[in-house]
Amino acid sequence: MRLRFPAEPRHRAWWPVLIAAVLALVLAGCLGSGSEGENGFPPGGATVSPFTGLPAEAGPVxxxxxxxxxxxxxxxxxxxxxxxxxxxxxxxxxxxxxxxxxxxxxxxxxxxxxxxxxxxxxxxxxxxxxxxxxxxxxxxxxxxxxxxxxxxxxxxxxxxxxxxxxxxxxxxxxxxxxxxGHAPEASEAADIGFRFGAAPTGGRQETEYTVRYPDSRFDFRWSPADKKWLVAMDGVAARTTDGGRITVSTVVVQRVAVRDSEFRDRWGSVSPFTETVGSGTALVLRDGKAYDARWSRDGERDGTTFTTPSGEPLNFAPGQIWVMLTGR
Incomplete structure (x- = not known):
């Protein structure tokens, strides 16, 4: 944090005030303490991603x-x-x-x-x-x-x-x-409703969870060593060619309406349409626990908020988020 000192007056009566202000900042953890501020964001006005809650420069989406x-x-x-x-x-x-x-x-x-x-x-x-x-x-x-x-x-x-x-x-x-480079005016990352910080009270221990689709399956297993969820797809550990095992900080199982659309693929199969505007129930997995939640999105231009059953914002753990849009 940058401190701007005033031009020195004829007396030094302002020094006690300045020292008191600096001490207050230190005690509040605003001088690079690494503690979390509101919504789990780094304190002191550091730039963070509204998508992950981690430090990041603003960039196009x-x-x-x-x-x-x-x-x-x-x-x-x-x-x-x-x-x-x-x-x-x-x-x-x-x-x-x-x-x-x-x-x-x-x-x-x-x-x-x-x-x-x-x-x-x-x-x-x-x-x-x-x-x-x-x-x-x-x-x-x-x-x-x-x-x-x-x-x-x-x-x-x-x-x-x-x-x-x-x-x-x-x-x-x-x-x-x-x-x-072909989209120089693409929108930069902005608030889409996600909140980050300490986990809510309650929840239940959940070290393994499976999300099923009609012909596909995702398994999430909590790793205390990694402090993240290990991902498996169709029973096989999910990996990337450039980063090894896929791990996730927060998994959101968002229950939505999945209906037939007016479109079909080249083989004539109907393409499903996943409705993400509206409201419904969800399950949030973080820190080896599962939390019942509700989701709400009023319109297409609005972000999606996640709350506890009592209506309080439900914080995600900072890091990569997986949102499983499922009708089940």
């Missing part, structure tokens, strides 16, 4: 649609994401919508196609950049009209490449830095 079937794993660059939303797609499988701002990996992927649900979900981020491989032809006009920078390979060819070591369509990767 990049969302990327990540493939998540067996041949697409292990992923690359996923550990750099601030938030990972898991969404249901055709056939009961899932894809990940990774949201990045605090840091950018050299490459990210594999990248796959967008869905109608992404438009509603991303509206709370202002006008982010969206990386995706393409979309169903009938969906393209909706994406084009949405308040986001839609950047598939055709619009940003230098930002994508194919990995010859993998088979298509699971081999398309993104260079995030280059993609953001």
């Amino acid at each position: 990049l969302a990327a649609k990540i493939d998540n079937v067996g041949p697409a794993r292990p992923h690359t660059g996923l550990g750099a994401a601030d938030i990972c939303y898991v969404e249901q797609v055709e056939g009961g499988q899932t894809r990940i919508l990774a949201v990045l701002s605090s840091q950018l990996p050299p490459k990210l992927g594999p990248i796959r196609s967008a869905r109608e649900s992404d438009i509603e979900l991303l509206r709370q981020f202002g006008e982010p950049a969206l990386a995706y491989s393409g979309a169903q032809s009938g969906l393209n006009p909706l994406i084009a009209a949405a308040p986001l920078y839609a950047l598939p390979p055709g619009k940003a060819p230098d930002a994508y490449f194919r990995d010859s070591g993998r088979s298509a369509p699971h081999n398309l990767y993104l260079r995030p830095e280059r993609l953001l």
Whole structure:
């Protein structure tokens, strides 16, 4: 913290006042004590990410649609994401919508196609950049009209490449830095309703938890050594090619309505639509405990708030957040 000293007057009566002020700052922990301030943010006005609660410079928001079937794993660059939303797609499988701002990996992927649900979900981020491989032809006009920078390979060819070591369509990767070069006015990270800090009272011990989709499964196991949740997908430990085992600070199981959309994939399967505007119940996993919660999002432009059953804000543990959007 910077202190600005006044010009020296003819007397030194201001020194006791200044010394008292400095001592008050020290006692309050504002001179780099490392203690948490309001909402778990670093004290003293340090810049933090509204997505993770960790120190970070303000940066543009990049969302990327990540493939998540067996041949697409292990992923690359996923550990750099601030938030990972898991969404249901055709056939009961899932894809990940990774949201990045605090840091950018050299490459990210594999990248796959967008869905109608992404438009509603991303509206709370202002006008982010969206990386995706393409979309169903009938969906393209909706994406084009949405308040986001839609950047598939055709619009940003230098930002994508194919990995010859993998088979298509699971081999398309993104260079995030280059993609953001095509969206210089993308919105910067801002408050989307998340709060960080000490855990609420109560909760129950929960060292293992499973989230099931019709044809996909995620297991979260609490690691006291890492002080994070270890992720497994379909019974296999989840890893990245560039960062090892995937670990998560907070897991949010957000129960939402999942209905049929008007769109189908190339094989005729109906694409599910995940409703993220409204309200409902949730379960928050942090620090080896589970907390019952409620979620609320009034409109597409609004963030999503999470509260305890009594209505108090429910703090997340600072770090990467996984939001499991599930109808179960």
